[in-house]
Amino acid sequence: MNALQNITIGHTERLRKPVGYTLLSNLVNIVPFMLSIEAVNIIFKAFDGSGSGLDTTRLWVIFGILVGYMLVMAVAERQSYRHNFRGAYKMSADGRIQLAEHLRRLPLGSLFRHDPGSLASMIISDFTLAETGISHHLPQLMGALVMPVLAFFGLLWVDWRMSVAMFIALPLAILVLTGSTRIQYSLSRRQIEAKVNAGSRLEEYLQGIRVIKAYNLLGGKFERLQKAFADLRRASMRLEALMGPFILLSITLVRAGLTLMILCGAYLLVGGQLSLLTFVMFLIVGSRVFDPLTSALTNFAEFRYFSIAGGRILNLMREPEMTGKKESPEHGDITFEQVSFGYGEKEILHDVSLTLKRGSLTALVGPSGSGKSTLMKLCARFYDPQKGKVMLNGQDMKELEPESLMRHISMVFQDVYLFQDTIKNNIRFGKSDATDEEIEAAARKACCHDFIMRLPGGYDTMVGEGGCTLSGGEKQRLSIARAILKEAPIVLLDEATASLDPENEVEVQKAINTLIEGRTVIVIAHRLKTIRNADKIIVLEDGCIAEQGRHDELLRNQGLYHKLWTIQEKTIGWKLQY
Numbered sequence: 001m002n003a004l005q006n007i008t009i010g011h012t013e014r015l016r017k018p019v020g021y022t023l024l025s026n027l028v029n030i031v032p033f034m035l036s037i038e039a040v041n042i043i044f045k046a047f048d049g050s051g052s053g054l055d056t057t058r059l060w061v062i063f064g065i066l067v068g069y070m071l072v073m074a075v076a077e078r079q080s081y082r083h084n085f086r087g088a089y090k091m092s093a094d095g096r097i098q099l100a101e102h103l104r105r106l107p108l109g110s111l112f113r114h115d116p117g118s119l120a121s122m123i124i125s126d127f128t129l130a131e132t133g134i135s136h137h138l139p140q141l142m143g144a145l146v147m148p149v150l151a152f153f154g155l156l157w158v159d160w161r162m163s164v165a166m167f168i169a170l171p172l173a174i175l176v177l178t179g180s181t182r183i184q185y186s187l188s189r190r191q192i193e194a195k196v197n198a199g200s201r202l203e204e205y206l207q208g209i210r211v212i213k214a215y216n217l218l219g220g221k222f223e224r225l226q227k228a229f230a231d232l233r234r235a236s237m238r239l240e241a242l243m244g245p246f247i248l249l250s251i252t253l254v255r256a257g258l259t260l261m262i263l264c265g266a267y268l269l270v271g272g273q274l275s276l277l278t279f280v281m282f283l284i285v286g287s288r289v290f291d292p293l294t295s296a297l298t299n300f301a302e303f304r305y306f307s308i309a310g311g312r313i314l315n316l317m318r319e320p321e322m323t324g325k326k327e328s329p330e331h332g333d334i335t336f337e338q339v340s341f342g343y344g345e346k347e348i349l350h351d352v353s354l355t356l357k358r359g360s361l362t363a364l365v366g367p368s369g370s371g372k373s374t375l376m377k378l379c380a381r382f383y384d385p386q387k388g389k390v391m392l393n394g395q396d397m398k399e400l401e402p403e404s405l406m407r408h409i410s411m412v413f414q415d416v417y418l419f420q421d422t423i424k425n426n427i428r429f430g431k432s433d434a435t436d437e438e439i440e441a442a443a444r445k446a447c448c449h450d451f452i453m454r455l456p457g458g459y460d461t462m463v464g465e466g467g468c469t470l471s472g473g474e475k476q477r478l479s480i481a482r483a484i485l486k487e488a489p490i491v492l493l494d495e496a497t498a499s500l501d502p503e504n505e506v507e508v509q510k511a512i513n514t515l516i517e518g519r520t521v522i523v524i525a526h527r528l529k530t531i532r533n534a535d536k537i538i539v540l541e542d543g544c545i546a547e548q549g550r551h552d553e554l555l556r557n558q559g560l561y562h563k564l565w566t567i568q569e570k571t572i573g574w575k576l577q578y
């Protein structure tokens with residue numbers, strides 16, 4: 001039952017149609033088999049010495065029925081095929097979208113616990129495995145079981161001794177397979193994990209190819225990738241080597257039933273307790289039953305392997321999504337009330353209390369690692385704090401519906417991600433129903449229009465994956481255009497102008513000034529001169545607020561801000577000597 005839950009990703013009801021039609025098609029397939037037995041019966045009667053002769057009319061009728069029946073079989077087969085494949089592909093197509101949606105609703109904390117490669121592998125490979133389980137293995141398994149089960153009960157009625165001899169080893173074979181369940185689960189899980197890890201390392205290798213080249217980590221020297229592939233080879237070989245004997249033993253036991261039945265039949269025949277016709281009939285049935293039974297046993301083992309892949313997806317689907325149902329206020333003060341937060345065990349922000357006033361510009365400054373980005377992420381509810389409250393307009397963000405909150409927040413990060421799409425559509429992410437005119441207006445405000453018009457296809461130019469065909473400053477301005485288009489009343493800005501050349505810096509700064517006009521702005525400032533006019537500057541040190549106030553006040557305090565300011569003033573005066 002667990003395996004069925006896993007393979008259907010918790011929707012066992014989706015198996016109703018595929019299972020129903022497969023059963024039907026298997027039952028339909030029994031009729032020709034019965035007719036063949038009847039044909040053998042007629043032929044036997046002709047030669048049993050009673051002198052009744054060959055009943056050719058009856059044989060022709062059977063032949064006629066068999067030919068006509070082909071059509072029924074074809075229809076039943078088609079229906080079963082259709083429902084199995086349709087069910088499986090629909091389940092994985094819907095499931096993949098459902099999982100992608102679920103990932104979006106997970107708190108970032110639980111999302112980051114998974115390697116991105118492992119998530120991609122779940123969405124692609126694990127679903128494919130579950131899909132194959134439903135489309136191929138489940139029908140084959142059922143088909144292979146229906147005939148033997150019916151045969152057993154049918155033959156019991158004909159001759160129970162032969163029937164028992166035929167199937168006596170089957171419970172043992174099943175016992176061997178079920179006895180190996182735990183070991184199979186453990187080996188399969190390890191093999192799947194090794195496969196996922198190899199995929200992740202390969203992705204890392206390809207994405208980091210520039211660094212790998214630069215540090216000469218190519219080929220044999222990139223041990224992480226090599227090790228991942230070696231682990232996968234080991235895990236796959238262990239799975240095959242350790243599971244193989246169990247499957248082989250169970251197949252041998254099942255096949256032993258045929259030998260046992262022949263021995264028993266010969267004994268009964270000699271003793272005059274069994275007719276030759278019955279013996280032949282058992283032989284015919286045996287030939288039709290043992291092959292599907294052995295494939296059922298192999299299928300059963302594979303089906304369990306596939307169900308582990310489904311189980312991985314199911315576990316991820318069960319991770320709790322971010323809570324909160326209330327509609328978010330559009331605007332208001334953002335208040336931190338005794339907030340403590342850590343990504344794992346280690347606390348990063350300690351007992352932070354502050355108010356970011358509606359319509360004001362607040363700058364976060366502090367040494368690297370002091371917690372600026374973390375504090376900003378809490379403002380957008382990327383995470384919920386472990387202690388205390390983050391509130392928007394007096395409402396605890398935990399109670400707000402995450403998507404509704406996000407509608408009122410624009411974010412501009414340092415590392416801009418551009419999708420593999422046109423420039424126009426990349427800006428449109430800010431507002432999905434924006435017209436071309438609105439997009440152009442936002443691009444003009446973000447100082448993007450001129451460089452876009454210089455591109456070969458203008459706004460329809462494709463941006464490479466990750467936006468690698470644009471310069472850093474251009475990508476920054478595109479992301480600002482997105483944020484301008486969104487027109488959200490709250491803007492979170494991770495200032496990145498420090499890494500830009502002077503010309504780009506001026507353009508980006510102009511774009512930022514347009515974006516933040518009249519909004520509640522929280523900016524992480526790396527260069528203090530850009531935030532001299534901020535309404536409030538919050539100075540963080542080791543996850544605590546060291547001081548806060550306006551630029552002049554903080555300078556007068558002679559504290560950490562004064563120290564950071566003095567260091568920056570000095571470095572601005574530095575010149576490179578050749």
Ligand SMILES: Nc1ncnc2c1ncn2[C@@H]1O[C@H](COP(=O)(O)OP(=O)(O)OP(=O)(O)O)[C@@H](O)[C@H]1O
Pocket residue numbers: 112343344348366367368369370371372373374375
């Ligand atoms: N996703 C994460 N998982 C675990 N620890 C993290 C994560 N993000 C940040 N940290 C840790 O939290 C601490 C604060 O990081 P944060 O990025 O908030 O600092 P910051 O002041 O913005 O630094 P910088 O100026 O260098 O960007 C650091 O010790 C960092 O290693």
